[in-house]
Amino acid sequence: xxxxxxxxxxxxxxxxxxxxxxxxxxxxxxxxxxxxxxxxxxxxxxxxxxxxxxxxxxxxxxxxxxxxxxxxxxxxxxxxxxxxxxxxxxxxxxxxxxxxxxxxxxxxxxxxxxxxxxxxxxxxxxxxxxxxxxxxxxxxxxxxxxxxxxxxxxxxxxxxxxxxxxxxxxxxxxxxxxxxxxxxxxxxxxxxxxxxxxxxxxxxxxxxxxxxxxxxxxxxxxxxxxxxxxxxxxxxxxxxxxxxxxxxxxxxx
Amino acid sequence: xxxxxxxxxxxxxxxxxxxxxxxxxxxxxxxxxxxxxxxxxxxxxxxxxxxxxxxxxxxxxxxxxxxxxxxxxxxxxxxxxxxxxxxxxxxxxxxxxxxxxxxxxxxxxxxxxxxxxxxxxxxxxxxxxxxxxxxxxxxxxxxxxxxxxxxxxxxxxxxxxxxxxxxxxxxxxxxxxxxxxxxxxxxxxxxxxxxxxxxxxxxxxxxxxxxxxxxxxxxxxxxxxxxxxxxxxxxxxxxxxxxx
Numbered sequence: 001x002x003x004x005x006x007x008x009x010x011x012x013x014x015x016x017x018x019x020x021x022x023x024x025x026x027x028x029x030x031x032x033x034x035x036x037x038x039x040x041x042x043x044x045x046x047x048x049x050x051x052x053x054x055x056x057x058x059x060x061x062x063x064x065x066x067x068x069x070x071x072x073x074x075x076x077x078x079x080x081x082x083x084x085x086x087x088x089x090x091x092x093x094x095x096x097x098x099x100x101x102x103x104x105x106x107x108x109x110x111x112x113x114x115x116x117x118x119x120x121x122x123x124x125x126x127x128x129x130x131x132x133x134x135x136x137x138x139x140x141x142x143x144x145x146x147x148x149x150x151x152x153x154x155x156x157x158x159x160x161x162x163x164x165x166x167x168x169x170x171x172x173x174x175x176x177x178x179x180x181x182x183x184x185x186x187x188x189x190x191x192x193x194x195x196x197x198x199x200x201x202x203x204x205x206x207x208x209x210x211x212x213x214x215x216x217x218x219x220x221x222x223x224x225x226x227x228x229x230x231x232x233x234x235x236x237x238x239x240x241x242x243x244x245x246x247x248x249x250x251x252x253x
Numbered sequence: 254x255x256x257x258x259x260x261x262x263x264x265x266x267x268x269x270x271x272x273x274x275x276x277x278x279x280x281x282x283x284x285x286x287x288x289x290x291x292x293x294x295x296x297x298x299x300x301x302x303x304x305x306x307x308x309x310x311x312x313x314x315x316x317x318x319x320x321x322x323x324x325x326x327x328x329x330x331x332x333x334x335x336x337x338x339x340x341x342x343x344x345x346x347x348x349x350x351x352x353x354x355x356x357x358x359x360x361x362x363x364x365x366x367x368x369x370x371x372x373x374x375x376x377x378x379x380x381x382x383x384x385x386x387x388x389x390x391x392x393x394x395x396x397x398x399x400x401x402x403x404x405x406x407x408x409x410x411x412x413x414x415x416x417x418x419x420x421x422x423x424x425x426x427x428x429x430x431x432x433x434x435x436x437x438x439x440x441x442x443x444x445x446x447x448x449x450x451x452x453x454x455x456x457x458x459x460x461x462x463x464x465x466x467x468x469x470x471x472x473x474x475x476x477x478x479x480x481x482x483x484x485x486x487x488x489x490x491x492x493x494x495x496x497x
Contacts, residue, residue, distance in 0.1 A: 038383035039466035
């Protein structure tokens, strides 16, 4: 059978294009997670803290990632982010000795899965005028039916993705929160005087951060015994502070 | 590979005997600089990184690389030197590779000459140099992909201007594949999986992934496969036109 040179070229081009598409879709499936992280702080590799927490999980944890494919179609930036979140979650699964089970579901509009998503507390984002909502959140649950939710994975928190995920897993793996006893002369919880007078005052950022993971009990000044329920005693007493009000100052003023 | 090396050297040296090389490099550097400082607000951001600088690379390549690639084969065909070139004792694959590699290394030189940005940002602060290295590699790969597309189209055209316009258009489609301008007209009648597949072919998406500072095997395979595909097409087209 004799074919024209142009025909052969066209066939070659088509075959090349088919090969190109198949190589890329195959590599998407096969090589997920094979990467070299060149960032200074290893932003895209699991940190030692995360690995330690994953190694200590006793009870199985189920993670359910609700990701509307529609969201990726509407804003491709989110498709990239979702892929990265999925890769990272797969990495968690791989390192958890089978304790973490990951399910990825697509809450199609007006489906049962969408009802589950809203019931779990996920936040839907409308994409069009018809009221169709898209979801991109994570629901984690452990064997004692505790549940923790990230209502929507914001792309601007991409840098903190690992932190957010590890925090969620930690709260499920160790539902009993550790108690911190805080002994300090600083007003970390905001100005006491202002509180008494009913004026608005804010706790320091570190207190907000601590309370997300621990129960913080502030110990009275002059305490003589650390309460039994305190797991960690935290002393905050920077050098070169003014003397405490109830101690007589040395220069007699 | 010896023959490829000979063609490569001959081509690369020929760039610097023409004003083309100097015009290309100067325009590339001036545009990269002014886009970074004026449109990107490099100083206003107050961040010690080169993110804005790399963000404009795709758009610079979009019209500069076709300008470089349009002459690769179209000029040879126009002036008739292609007949002499292809009667030399070389295979078409060697000719394609030699010409392509010379052009790619040439863009690499232009890219490397942006090193003052790297020095500046290191002088001003403490950037994450791993991220910058990854971005440079990504940018170089992306330039290679643009160039391969341009080379293949140049081989199909006798007229350099047509080669330029077509290359720029195809490069634009690949660049913007993930954005609404390409996906918008498709979304209503093409199944979602195909739309996602097309979005995955976007240069910008793969470049952005590398730009984070992560060399993912999938992104490298993507660029390598684009380059391979278009060089293969290039070889087929040269073979076909040789028979004309």
